[in-house]
Amino acid sequence: MIPYGKQSISQQDIDAVIDVLKSDWLTQGPKVPAFEQAIAQYCKVKFASATNSATSALHIACLALGLGEGDTVWTSPISFVASANCALYCGATIDFVDIDLATGNMSVVELEKKLIIADQSNCLPKVVIPVHLAGQSCDMQSIHKLALEYNFKIIEDASHAIGAKYLNKPVGCCQFSDITVFSFHPVKIITSAEGGMAVTNNQEIAKRLRRLRSHGIISDPAEMTEQSHGPWYYQQIELGFNYRMTELHAALGLSQLNRLDSFVKTRNIIAKQFDKFFTEQNMQSLLVTEDCYSSYHLYILRLEFSNQALQAMMIKQLRAQGIQAHLHYIPIFLQPFYKQLGFDKSAFPNAMKYYSKVVTIPLHPTLTAQEISTVKNTVKSLYQQLSSANKSTPSQ
Structure with missing residues (x-):
């Protein structure tokens, strides 16, 4: 059977994972931040936060933008269910914007029509999630223009689109969005076996993404609500999740990034x-x-x-x-x-x-x-x- 998608694993990839297995770190070591930094540099974006899947990244991206009960998210109906589920995880309402039949991506014309009606009804979305189907960016410049007019946030679901470009800039630079999410599932462009990444140019969003992926816990004394009790001390300041990427996954992703x-x-x-x-x-x-x-x-x-x-x-x-x-x-x-x-x-x-x-x-x-x-x-x-x-x- 000729598969529709397939990972390409080199000896370099295998060696990178074996090196981690022989090291002192299997989780929360140096490979995860190295992978994050490499992705940030590649995408020309300031901050990157690795997760155990793109679904997890979408979830905490919504939370990092303050999404909750009473809010609404709009996304494309032509996508995997994770693009919509992330809104429901936060207690928000989900709705869809019809697509452009030629590209399969969210139609800017339909988005604007829907925004005009929603504005009249006072039910505008808090977040819009355009999905870059098959690896092609949506018309982000036009969507961003509408975001400024109708005051919504943008999460690019670029699960298909690491390595793609839009207006000669890398998808993920966040020029026209608040957050971009990538997937490293085996059938995607590069793989970390399982894994995802949320990138942003906003420092406060980046801090919250990293906190949410790790139980809502902080260990920086400067961010604590009281004086640190000692070098062992940490605080949980909100409800977060165990969405961390392991060293093994990061090592594979970092190696794959070279190709x-x-x-x-x-x-x-x-x-x-x-x-x-x-x-x-x-x-x-x-x-x-x-x-x-x-x-x-x-x-x-x-x-x-x-x-x-x-x-x-x-x-x-x-x-x-x-x-x-x-x-x-x-x-x-x-x-x-x-x-x-x-x-x-x-x-x-x-x-x-x-x-x-x-x-x-x-x-x-x-x-x-x-x-x-x-x-x-x-x-x-x-x-x-x-x-x-x-x-x-x-x-x-």
Whole structure:
């Protein structure tokens, strides 16, 4: 089976982890701050806080911005559920903004429409979480302009987008956001096995992120509510969590960071090969705009199926022929848990149309030339077969 995503582990990565196993530190040692500093330098941002997952990073990012009961978060419906769950963890309300069908990212037009209505109803969001689907940044400059006008905070969910660029600056520089979150899950651009990172240019936000990831505890005497009792003394000053990254994970992530640009370059080379081939077959991928350099975490095709049964058939048949096709993502509001919250799918027509048209095919740096050829030709053949069926099938 050719997987849709796969980690690339080198001997250098293995040696880095073994070195930690032989050291005095397995948790809370020097590798975590070294990884944080390296990410901050790479992204040209001031502060970075490592966590045990991007989900954890999203959670404490919301809390660090003061999100709580009575507040509302808006995000994209085309994302993994963590992008929405983080709001509910804080006791806030979640809502969605429909997408731009060409890019799959949050639509600025739909966001502005929704903000105008919310302003009239006095129910504006406290936080908006744009999701950089497949590795391409959202139109952050326009979203930031709306944030200034309607007074909301921005968390970039860049779980797919480490190594990407927007307006020739690294995603994660936080020029147009308060916090950016990355994921280092094995299918992402680089991996720490499991792990995440929240980056920011705000020192007070950074302090709270680090406090929240470690039980709400501080050990700096200058931040304590009373004089320190001694070098062993610490204080819990708020309710936090055990969201810390281990030394083992940080060592792997730090080693992988050395190959980040190479990974992204290879992903772009393969994506361009796919683009050329599939365009010639009248097949389209998600549009990457001129102001973006995508990290291509995913390669998503937008195909013209008259019904979802044909889409499902294509994914099943690709898998039967050894290609792990996938679908990113099921609109979050269609999940049973979110259905009970009362979302009306007709309010998000582009997300629903997107869901019925897309197929994710394999894209990762370890793909061989033979695998790339197999993916292209198998997708082409199956789509041609299904297109014939498509023409004879009434539209929904």
